[in-house]
Amino acid sequence: MIRFTNTLTRQLEEFRPQGDVVSIYVCGITPYDDSHIGHAMSYVIFDVLKRYLLWRGYAVKHVQNFTDIDDRIIERANRLKITTDELVARYMAAYNDDMRDLNVLPADEYPRATREVPGMIRMIEGLIEKGYAYEAASPQSEWPDVYYRVGAKADYGKLSHRTQDSLLAGARVESGEQKENAADFALWKGAKAGEPSWDSPWGKGRPGWHIECSAMSLHYLGERIDIHGGGEDLIFPHHENEIAQSEAYTGAAPFVRYWLHNAWVKMGDEKMSKSLGNFITIRDGLNKVGGDGLRLWILTSHYRKPLTFSEETLEAAQHGAARLRTAARAPSDDGDGGIDTAATRERFTAAMDDDLNTPQALAVLFDLAKEINRARDEGRGVRDAQALLLDLADVLGLRLEAAQEAIEAAPFIELLIQVRSDLRAAKQWALADQIRDGLAALRITLEDGPQSTTWKPDEAGSSATPTSR
């Protein structure tokens, strides 16, 4: 029985999808800059969720948006003197490269806000008709804004567990805004000079932030979806507002059955974020410790607990990934090595069933790796156990690939190893060590086994696929 902590109820709940295909909507990025490892945490977590559901036999439909129009995009494009489309294309490509190297499975659909405007307009019109939204003059535009009327539904605040009074107390009103209520939020913004805009029943303008996810999840996944995921900071206001709009518009509730939110990456004691400027990019992380290293680092902590970043923890993850890789890829004969593979699989499943407890699932993998190594040392064949390790690692998105093939210099390295073997046979230790040290300087490690010498590149430098950027 799979259980998830549902933000809506704050309870651990049994997962029971409504139909044959589990519908998942994950809030995507706003492509105006490189993504950092905090974003990686979120997308890796939801990738593991999806991989686990698939492994357990569910069919999944995963939709993830790109917010390709917003203030930050407009500002940045203006500063770089390029169009918003050019800016967005650049950072969407960068994001896709990052996800590929992190081994994140592609979503089934990647809708873009700017391509879904008609759907949003229909929704806003519907909300106005039903009395949930209203037009108001904009202080900065000749065209009006449209706001959602927060007070129209009594359950507003149910996701973030706030009362309307408390929200009112904290709400901010930009000068000149003609909101009925300070907590009301924009569905549509009247166009300002020099901004991209679309025609609408209210004149020229652009959609507000929250409406896109409601419109796109409705379009691609229907009125009720199984799982909606995102970072903790999206709970309020973004997801709260999505619920309000969607349920008001369709009349179907709940809009989402299971709300899942991941916690933060911390830099020391602070949250890693763009605004604090204390982030490292996914690309930097990949270059340092590789895709497996970065993923393992993320999964060593439970997704609902903050994850602490440091160079040391990142390196620790890289070394851990190398340990798993060694166990999984070491040459071996057929056999399970006397290892209880069924029990291992069960332990792994129990951990993952329990609200995706990846730290415990990883502990199972490390235990299995140790058993494999031990059995090999004792001369038993372990290929079946290795297959299990690779299978379970794949559920976590860890490739554990032996990276030799990727290196063009492989034949030359093999040649050097052959020469060195002859030197060793002749007990020419100094020369043999010279070759080993020389290769080490080039980030190639040699390991002398009883029968033969194997080699491996440093993970970070080799496994990262070259990118076009």
Place this chain on the structure above:
RNA sequence: GGCGACGUAGCCAAGUGGCAAGGCAGGGGUCUGCAAAACCCCCAUCACCGGUUCGAAUCCGGUCGUCGCCUCCA
């Protein structure tokens, strides 16, 4: 002010009533020409105080400390 999270070994991090997972780092061994890898062994009474209980890291009360959301944010 409102809502919430957290404080477990040198570092990271599971565990939420019954002798404290796992990883990294460190120390000692085995193996090896030496190394690397691997294997074996060692390395914590869970922020503090009080309470409930046969029994608490785990429940209750309090103290101290840290962080997040309430405004764009994964």
